[in-house]
Every structure is written in C-alpha cells, then in structure tokens.
Amino acid sequence: MEPFEYAIKKDVRNNPIVREVDQTRQRELWRAACLAGFLVIVLLFSAWQHFELLRHGYQIEELNRELAAEEETGRQLRLEIDTLRSPKRIEALALERLRLVAPSSDEAVVLERVQPAEPPAKSVVARRE
C-alpha cells in the first residue's frame, strides 16, 4: 500500500496580528539611547576641553616666549640709549665734531633764585561807624 501522502495547506493569515508595542521596553530603549548620547557628548566635551587646554598651553608658551623676547629687546634698547648718551661720548662729539667749547667761568653765570619775604599777616582795619 502506497504511503499515504497528504498535505494540509492551511492558509495561515496572521496579518491581523499586530505586534503589541512594549511601552516599557521602548522607554528603556530611549533612556539607554539618551544615556549613551549623553555619555558620548560628555566624552566629546571632555576631549574638546582637553585639546583646548593643550592648544592654549601652546599659545601661552608662545606668548611667554614673545613677552620674554620683548622684555629683552627693551633692556637692550635701554642699554643702547645709555651707551649713546654717555657723557664721555657726548663730550667728544661736542668738542670734536661740533667744535663746541666748554664755557669759561666768565661765560657761565649761576643765578641764585630767592623768594621775597613773607608778606605780613592780613589785618582788619576797624571801620569807622
């Protein structure tokens, strides 16, 4: 006897079955996503801060170097000014290049400045009635 073969073709229609949204899981998902996003932002912010700190560190170093260089230039210029106005140099220039001569005692007169005596204190003259 031939094996009995049969097939039951059952049309299973599950279209009407609607998967129910699990609100709790959904909330958890969003919560997790938000938390992850927050952590990523914190991480990025922290990294940004770190790199900004580094960048400013380099900038401060550069400015410190510039400041030191400018201060040094200032010192060198002051040294140059004081070298140029050395009395010996100025005198040599005056005497040799400009042909100036030192004034004799007759040509230079020192004037004494004095103040007049204190005026008398203000007095009140009695008015004739």
Added chain:
Amino acid sequence: MSDPGLQWRATLKRRIVIAATVMAAWVAVIEGRLVYLQLFRHTDLTARAARQQSWTRTTPAKRGDILDRRGHLLATSVDVDSIYAVPAEIDNDQEAATKLCQALADCSRREKEALAERFKNQRLFAYVRRHVSPDEARRVTALNLNGVGFIKESRRFYPNKELAAHVLGYVGVDGEGLEGLEATYDGQIRGKPGTVLIHTDARRHAFSRFERPPTAGSTIELTIDEYLQHVAERELQAGIAAHRAEGGSAIIMNPRSGEILAMANAPTFNPNAYRDGQPAGRRNRAVQDLYEPGSTFKVVTASAAIEEKVMPITTMIDTAPGFIRIGNSIVDEYQGHNYGVLSFRDVLIRSSNVGAIKIGFRVGVDRLSRFVSLYGFGRRVSPDFPAESSGIVWKPEQWTERALASVSMGYQIAVTPLQVAAAYSAIANGGDYIEPRILRAVYKDGRRFAVTPKVVGSAISKETAATLIGIMEDVVAAPKGTATRARIPGYTVAGKTGTASKLIDGRYSASENNVSFAGFVPSRDPAIAIVVVIDAPHSGGRAGGVVAAPIFKRIAENALRYLGVPPTIDPVPPVLVDRRDAESVPASAASSSEPIVNLVSDVPPGTVPDLHGMSAREAIRRLGTLGWTAQLAGDGFVTSQDPLPGSTLEPGGVCRLVLSRQILPGERPGGQP
C-alpha cells in the same frame, strides 16, 4: 548516526571554548604584562616617563641694575648668545674647530687646538665660546655645522665703559660679582633663581609649565652722579698725563650727607672686558691704597691744638733755622725753607714742618692720637667698601718722640683718600663726622628703600671748625699760601696741600712723592668736598700745590656750575622770583621749600616722591623707576600731582601730573639744575 543538528552545535561550542580560552590567555598575558609593568617596574618607568615628558629647568634671576643718583644706567644685564657643541654629533673635530675659529673674532691657534681637544674628550656638551657678539653668532649660524648650537645667557654690560669702573667692579662669566659694588652687594643684586617644570609632547614641544618664578635682583641706586664722575675722571686723567704721574685718585663728597658724588681712579679699566686690563689698573686706589698724607694731616694736629686749647692761634712759633733735631734725626722744611717766626695760622698757611712738629709736641701723644681716631683714621670708614684699607695708625703707647713729630706733619701714618675726604667733610660741616656712603637706595619689589646719612660722632666743635676753615681759606687765598692754584674766581675755597716722600723699600725716596690737595667749596656753606691724590708726578712740579691743587680747581669749577651753586664772592644779585599766591598753590606743593640744589631728596621708602618742578621727562623717568605710570595734563613743569608726595606707593599705579609753563619757586627737589 548522530544528529547533524546536534553535531554543529557541539562544533560551535568547542570552537567558542577554544576562542574563549585563547582570548582568556591573551587577556591574561596582557594583564600579566600590565601587572608587571605597573607594579614591578613602576618606579623605573615613571622616572623614565618623567624624563621624557617633563623637563625641569633652572631659570636664572635677572641681575639688578646699578643706577646713578639721577637714574642713569651704570650697569645692566642683557641676554646674549653662547655657543655650545655636542661633540658626539660632530663628524670631524679638527675641521669643525677650524671653521668655528675662523668665524669667531680673536681666536688664537691655541684656542683652536683647545677647542678640538674639547670636542675629542667630551661627548655630550662643550662650550665653544660664551657671551659672543651678534656678529659672531651670525657667522657661526652661517656655518650650519651639525652638533653646534646656541643658548641664551645673561651678560653684564657697563654702558659708560670705564666710568666709575673701580666703584662698580665687574661680574664673572657665571654672573657672580667679583669686585667692587657688584661683589659687595652681590647677594642683593643677584636675586634668587627659579625653577620651571615644563611638560612636553612627543616632539618635545612645551605645552604646559609649572613655574616657581625667579626673584629678580634688587636694583641699587648710588650716590654717584654720572656727570660729576665723568668730570672727576677727565680732570684726573688730564692731570696725571700733564705731570706724567703713575696714578691717582679723586673723590667728590657732599660733606653734609656723606654721599660720595664721584670716586675716580687712574689708571682705569673697562669692566666690559676686565680681563684685558692689568690687575693694578683694577685696584680702587681711593679706598685700597695707603699713603702718607703729609701736610694735609697738619689740619688734624691743628684741630687738636685748637679744640684742646693747647695754644691760641695767635701764638708765634719759631721755625728757625728751618729744621728741627729729634734724637739723632733732623726734620727740615720742604725745599730747605727757613720761615723764621710764624704765627699758628701761618704754620698751616706756609705748611711749615717745624711749626707743625712744635704744635704736635704741645698737643702730646694722647690728645693727638685721640683726634686721629675721632677723624676716622686707622679704621674702615664706609660699609660700602669691604676691600677698604683701615690705614696704619700706631697705638699711642708705641709713639716715640720721633713718631709724634712725624705724625704731627703727616708721616708715619698711612691713610686712604676716602678717610681724608671724610675727615675734611667733618670740618666742612661744622665738626660732625658723617659716614661716607655710596649706596643711596635699594629698589626691591617696586619699592625704594633709601639709605639715610649716619652721623658717627662729633670730631671737633663748631667753633674749632670755624677757626680751621678760616685758616684753610688763607691756605688758598693768602699770597703766601701753598694752594693759590686752587683758587676759584667767585668762590671762597678752604683746603690744604700735602706733599709726602714715597716710602720705597723702607727708605723715603728723594724723587718720588705722593702729592695731594683736600678742600671744600664754598668754604662757608660747603656744597662739595674734594680730595685729589696723585702718585709720583714726574714733571711740571712735585708739590701738592702745583700738581693736585689745579686738578681740584678744575673739578670744583665744573661741579659748582653743574650743581648750580651761586658765587660767594661778589655774587650776581639774586633773581627775585614770584611768591605763589597761597590760593593758587596746589595743596601738594604748598609745603615745598626745597633749595635750588637738593642733594638729598630721599623720600620715605614705599611712598610717592615729590615731583614738583620736574620736567615731564624727569617725572616720567622717576615714576618709571618705581614701576608707576604717568598721566599728563598740560605742558611744562609739574605743578600738581595726584597722589600727593608721601602717599603710600602701590606697584603699578598711575600718577596724574598737571604741568604748567609757569616756573614756580622752590620746585626742583630732584630735577637737573
């Protein structure tokens, strides 16, 4: 037959186990390695990391400046290049040394060989040359040699070169004061070095630092006046050249405050290149060299006689026959003169040795030795010169008759020019002995700490000083005085000449003298005391009145004009200046009653100075030295200031100044005359 569905599961499980085991082993190895590195090699690796990532550097403190009394720079430090080499990176030592030597100025063959030797022996670091000029640095840079680099080092510069070289001293290559004030006040000028911890990245670029900043050295202000110092040096050099002398010293002092306005020495040297000069030229003769003062010391003998009322100044003293026998020796007058009978006054005016000895005998050992001490001889007189000689003064119990005679006329006693200047200043200011000083103020942390004059004691009474001044005026003014060449037209000068044979190999030389002149002017209201000492003049006279007195005169003439001291003989009628109306005077200026020339204008430390009467430039400079900023209104001279003089000084503040073209009386407390 096994179920295929179960078989793949078993395979998968086995593979997972293997993978997990491998992973676990891998993690275990890594963990093990981490534990090993972090626990067992922690110290070593931390130290290595610190060495690579951070760098601790010592930052040298800026050496403080040295200023004159008007704020002019006498010494400062700036950064210059020093050339170094890393010999390990140099391929050919000999070739590199040759090239470097060609690029450097004054490089001798010996230096080149030393350089090559240094490259051969040292592997990590070797100086090529320190403190090179910008031109030398440029030439070495152009060589582009491997293993040769530059570092910045601080170098001391003296913009006026030889000016006040002996006073300032000099600084060694490592920035330590070696001589003069640089050495005396090294502790204050040098400051304290700081440290910097620098964090670097992989490329050794610094990105952060933790700094303990260096404490900058204090700036010191001297009593020296740059111009007066120049005048003293110029005239001293001219005098030495004219008389072919071996050397000399000149000191200008303010007798009222003890401030040394100038201290000149010859021969001199350039402290910027102090190694080039002879050691003898670097000696500050004014405080280190001892000499027998000769007749300038007769003033001490005379003051003892007058103060102790040993004899009235009208006493007549017989100096005939021009010599005096003391024991086995004979002391005669200078050049064999016989002055006959002289009055007490004339003994000084004619500078009679016999007369001075006779006065000395009347004074006696005890009294004379006491006055020697009161005038500061035999001890160091200033704290500003640690190398100062104290002089040689015998103890009273050692004085023989011969010693008393010698000391009475300025022999057998050794003094320094500074001691003589201080002694004559005491006479000039009425007897008060004021400690000579050269440090005027110290600037520290933006504040000025002024040094106040110190009256050590009273050497003689005012009456004795007045009598002595009268006699010393005649030394210069009288026709027979020994110092007629010290006369200054328009001014009364008081002084005394000195001529003493030099002691060479234990015997007094017949040809070599120490000649000197000490005096002050104007004699009745002294502005300056001057001492000139010339060592061994060889031409144009060998007496103090011929050699030293003219130098005194030229220095004094220039100084009086510069300081604006009016003549005392037939003076030009004074200019009557407006008295300010009380209402128009700013409150801050109302108390100003300063003289035209004010040599002591110190303000209490940490307070705003009085700027009235100064030009805008002077006021700004003065404020600048105190770390203040000036805010100006108007033009001309300062008539009002806010904050008022004497207010507490905070660093970095702003001072508002009102300027006016109207010159008001008594408004130049610190300005240029």
